[in-house]
Amino acid sequence: MTGELSPIDKAKFVAAKRSVDYVEDGMRVGLGTGSTAAWMVRCLGELVRDDGLKIKGVPTSTRTAELAREVGIEVISLDEAKWLDLTIDGADEFDANLNLIKGGGGALLQEKIVATASDQMIVIADVGKEVETLGAFPLPIEVIPFGWETTKSLVEEMLISMDVLGRDATLRMNGDRPFVTDEGNYILDLHLGRIGKANQLAMVLNQMPGVVENGLFIDICDVVIVGYGDGRVETRDINEGTVEEDRLDFLESENLFTDLQD
Numbered sequence: 001m002t003g004e005l006s007p008i009d010k011a012k013f014v015a016a017k018r019s020v021d022y023v024e025d026g027m028r029v030g031l032g033t034g035s036t037a038a039w040m041v042r043c044l045g046e047l048v049r050d051d052g053l054k055i056k057g058v059p060t061s062t063r064t065a066e067l068a069r070e071v072g073i074e075v076i077s078l079d080e081a082k083w084l085d086l087t088i089d090g091a092d093e094f095d096a097n098l099n100l101i102k103g104g105g106g107a108l109l110q111e112k113i114v115a116t117a118s119d120q121m122i123v124i125a126d127v128g129k130e131v132e133t134l135g136a137f138p139l140p141i142e143v144i145p146f147g148w149e150t151t152k153s154l155v156e157e158m159l160i161s162m163d164v165l166g167r168d169a170t171l172r173m174n175g176d177r178p179f180v181t182d183e184g185n186y187i188l189d190l191h192l193g194r195i196g197k198a199n200q201l202a203m204v205l206n207q208m209p210g211v212v213e214n215g216l217f218i219d220i221c222d223v224v225i226v227g228y229g230d231g232r233v234e235t236r237d238i239n240e241g242t243v244e245e246d247r248l249d250f251l252e253s254e255n256l257f258t259d260l261q262d
């Protein structure tokens, strides 16, 4: 089964596999959304089933909640958990300061709430997500459906005074209808090319009426685990200022891949 994985999927898998080493018995864990986070949820499920790991998971989307239940993780709401020990999630881009663009999967609002309510946020990503400057990946912002076209125009106008290269905003679609988030909102993808002052942009966006949240995660992530297609993983801890290198053996995980085929 592992032979069928692309190098990017292998990179995502090894990052996810390494991240579950941070999860301990009794923890309340925020469960991210996306393909990398899905690997992490499966790895955690394996530990719950096979090793009796006892955790409670707070999912960041209905998709993740379904998968978590499927693999045997006890799911609770954020309000039940109140505070989390750890959140593990993917990202669309990360820079050297571990600032992120998230929301490619449309779950940025719940992801940001959950990550912010955690002692620690760990991002798991393939090395292709690393950038010098954020912004090549279109920045998702979640907007209220009411008056979204007006909000879009106002956002584009506001971008004139920001340190960005482009300022086109597009409504995210799901087939011929707008994509609707778990909270019933729309997503605008901002094609900025390069974001010079991410902190400033994040603050200005969130002051605009109609904008619920933006996909810039500034000073939220503590650790990035970077996966490579050959099984190498690099763990970068921004607080400790450390970088650890490791290599994961795919063979150890054959049960997991067999499970996936069921």
Ligand code: 5RP
Pocket: 032, 033, 034, 035, 036, 037, 089, 090, 091, 092, 101, 102, 103, 104, 105, 106, 107, 108, 111
């Ligand atoms: C979802 C996200 C994801 O974490 C991000 O899009 C990365 O996804 P993937 O792991 O599939 O590359 O922010 O809203």
